[in-house]
Amino acid sequence: MIRKIIAFLVVFYFGYILYSFIAVNFPFGERPLKGVAAHYVDKGIEEEGATNIVTSIVTLYRGFDTLGEVTVLFLAATGLGLLLAGMKEEEKEKPEPTLIMETTTRYLFPLVLLFGTYIFIHGHLTPGGGFPAGVVIATGYFMMFIAQKQFKPSEYLLSATESFAGTLYVIMGLLGLALAFSFLANVMPLGVPNTVFSAGIIPVIYIIIGFKVGSEMTGILAHLKEA
């Protein structure tokens, strides 16, 4: 009980500090945009062609940060794989998945994959993007891991997809460096905003990130399942 009270106090203390900081510095709904934030909102669509401004910030204006994030995720997945590599599950009788679970997941799985694909293809038009889409796809695989007895994606294929997508991402960045003298510059034509084929390299990058995050997260879940 003492432990729980201490945990509560620590969380409460940090929450209080965060709240007081934000309440003093960022009054709710009263801060007019200044500096780069105003530039992103005013000129974002015109410069990069993506109607979802968050997307153009994440992949282009702050694209280098995203590359760092992807690298961190890759290192985390690799480290987990290394840590759990030697572990093998001791054989014990697992509860059989029921018929309802098995049938439902079999029919739901393609729909979940389709939804994830939709999110990353339309990342520059609607909310979402490569990261959440990859996680949605991994959640679909997680569902299959739980409900189907002999469902096992090829580990080789997962790592191959992951590495290939990561390399392609860096190549897209270097293409910008070669053609426009800026890493991850928007080198492709912008097109008409609000259509699928618009916003230059944003859809390409989000498709790459979607594949990468999806295969990485599925790999993490597969490793955890076997440990």
Place this chain on the structure above:
Amino acid sequence: MNNLILFMGFGLSLVLVVATFVVWLSKDLLVAILGSAVVSLVASIFFLILQAPDVAITEAAIGAGLTTGILLYAMKKAGRYEDD
């Protein structure tokens, strides 16, 4: 319309606080994990009300989906009940 959102916000805050207390006090870790998934889900609805759909979709996918799965695998390894 505004009143409706305010009313919904009060209801959701109540759910959030109750779920947090369940996570905090429960000795059954399965209940705690499902409670934290509920916290994430309600948080993602709040993000949507505050007009941050990008954050909402990420919170729903990661907080309510993937984290729950990873914690469930950890629980399978570590045992279901917390010992005091």
